[in-house]
Amino acid sequence: MLLQGRLLIDPERIPEPGWVRTEGDVIVEIGEGDPPLDGEMIDAGGPECIICPGFIDAHLHLPQFDVVGCDGQSLMQWLDNIVYPAEMKWADQSVAIRQTLSAYRRMLASGTLGFAGYLTSHHHAVMAATKAAHQIPLRGIVGQVLMDQMAPSELLNQLEARLNRSEKGRLDTSLNPRFALACSERLLAQTGQRFNEGFPFSFKQREAGEMGTRLFLQTHLAETENEVTQVRELYPDDDHYAGVYDRHGLLSENTLLAHCLHLCDAEWDLIAKRDCVVVHCPGANTFLLSGVFDLNTIRERSIRLALGSDIAAGCDLAMPRVARSMIEMAKMRRMTIDPKTHVPSGAEAWTMITRGNADALGFHDMGRLEVGASADLLVLRVPFEVDGYLIDKLIHTWRENYISSRVLRGNSMHS
Numbered sequence: 001m002l003l004q005g006r007l008l009i010d011p012e013r014i015p016e017p018g019w020v021r022t023e024g025d026v027i028v029e030i031g032e033g034d035p036p037l038d039g040e041m042i043d044a045g046g047p048e049c050i051i052c053p054g055f056i057d058a059h060l061h062l063p064q065f066d067v068v069g070c071d072g073q074s075l076m077q078w079l080d081n082i083v084y085p086a087e088m089k090w091a092d093q094s095v096a097i098r099q100t101l102s103a104y105r106r107m108l109a110s111g112t113l114g115f116a117g118y119l120t121s122h123h124h125a126v127m128a129a130t131k132a133a134h135q136i137p138l139r140g141i142v143g144q145v146l147m148d149q150m151a152p153s154e155l156l157n158q159l160e161a162r163l164n165r166s167e168k169g170r171l172d173t174s175l176n177p178r179f180a181l182a183c184s185e186r187l188l189a190q191t192g193q194r195f196n197e198g199f200p201f202s203f204k205q206r207e208a209g210e211m212g213t214r215l216f217l218q219t220h221l222a223e224t225e226n227e228v229t230q231v232r233e234l235y236p237d238d239d240h241y242a243g244v245y246d247r248h249g250l251l252s253e254n255t256l257l258a259h260c261l262h263l264c265d266a267e268w269d270l271i272a273k274r275d276c277v278v279v280h281c282p283g284a285n286t287f288l289l290s291g292v293f294d295l296n297t298i299r300e301r302s303i304r305l306a307l308g309s310d311i312a313a314g315c316d317l318a319m320p321r322v323a324r325s326m327i328e329m330a331k332m333r334r335m336t337i338d339p340k341t342h343v344p345s346g347a348e349a350w351t352m353i354t355r356g357n358a359d360a361l362g363f364h365d366m367g368r369l370e371v372g373a374s375a376d377l378l379v380l381r382v383p384f385e386v387d388g389y390l391i392d393k394l395i396h397t398w399r400e401n402y403i404s405s406r407v408l409r410g411n412s413m414h415s
């Protein structure tokens with residue numbers, strides 16, 4: 001494919017006019033100026049367009065796309081009244097497949113071409129996610145939710161998590177213990193053991209006792225104060241919430257910890273030591289009145305940070321608007337809690353939703369506009385002048401109709 005447009009390679013700079021050539025699912029050439037046309041046609045874009053990498057969402061729930069926006073409840077009430085009934089519908093395999101496909105379509109429409117997410121606790125949920133990825137090959141890490149207590153009995157499972165790796169490595173499975181309250185000691189211990197064994201990518205290797213490649217583990221941590229209190233009551237011998245996970249070997253550089261709103265210093269130190277990724281979900285935190293995220297602590301300890309929509313606690317799937325939500329939360333924190341609060345620049349936020357999130361999820365060839373990177377790209381057509389405020393304008397005025405083409409794995413896709 002040959003794409004023409006301004007090249008959004010570095011969000012700190014005004015993008016220069018240029019072109020991108022892809023072959024198969026890879027970017028093979030990038031050039032500035034007019035595209036070299038030897039009787040060749042431009043497949044997408046034009047001189048007035050912008051080419052940028054597709055967005056990556058580091059936290060969402062595939063079975064919750066149809067219950068976005070059910071407001072007025074605390075986290076625990078919302079789980080009981082909204083989330084668990086929605087997830088129970090996936091007991092019907094055809095519903096699971098249909099809703100997964102619909103979620104993928106909506107991600108594609110929003111420009112999200114890579115993600116980390118949760119399924120339900122049903123075994124066939126992994127199959128549904130993999131099957132739908134054959135039609136819309138998003139890059140992803142998804143896992144069957146693991147939980148064996150404090151939830152409706154229909155949703156409780158044991159650790160027989162289906163682990164899967166799609167043949168072309170586009171969709172990997174992770175271990176997803178929902179959160180400490182929904183998991184017994186036994187389940188957490190089994191999950192930790194499984195996590196540290198790694199991904200058994202071939203039966204032969206497993207038989208030979210070799211370690212597999214590293215799995216990802218996704219879970220929630222300290223989203224609300226009430227949850228933290230309940231975890232303390234359930235696990236009185238642990239120093240703190242993060243300690244419960246750590247005791248079972250769940251914290252590593254491949255651990256994605258969503259929220260992290262109510263942590264003590266010792267927990268932050270532990271997360272830094274284990275090199276976990278913290279996934280900030282500002283929209284969800286505001287929606288459920290969970291708390292105000294502390295970006296300064298993250299920066300002081302050089303903790304890796306990713307950004308997630310957290311559909312359905314977060315109501316907005318569009319990553320530029322999630323980025324705006326992060327900036328707004330930081331501004332609010334600066335005005336009301338701490339005048340020294342760091343407010344991310346537009347360029348910082350844009351980097352997070354592209355290259356930053358890609359790196360956090362191990363998609364090291366994604367989220368960037370460079371030769372050798374995966375051809376997962378967006379072509380934008382914006383209604384304003386391209387100047388030094390381009391990224392700020394994109395983030396603060398973002399609309400889906402800025403996207404004129406989506407290139408997924410080197411193929412033009414219609415949303």
Ligand SMILES: [Zn+2]
Binds near residue numbers: 220258
């Ligand atoms: Zn979540």
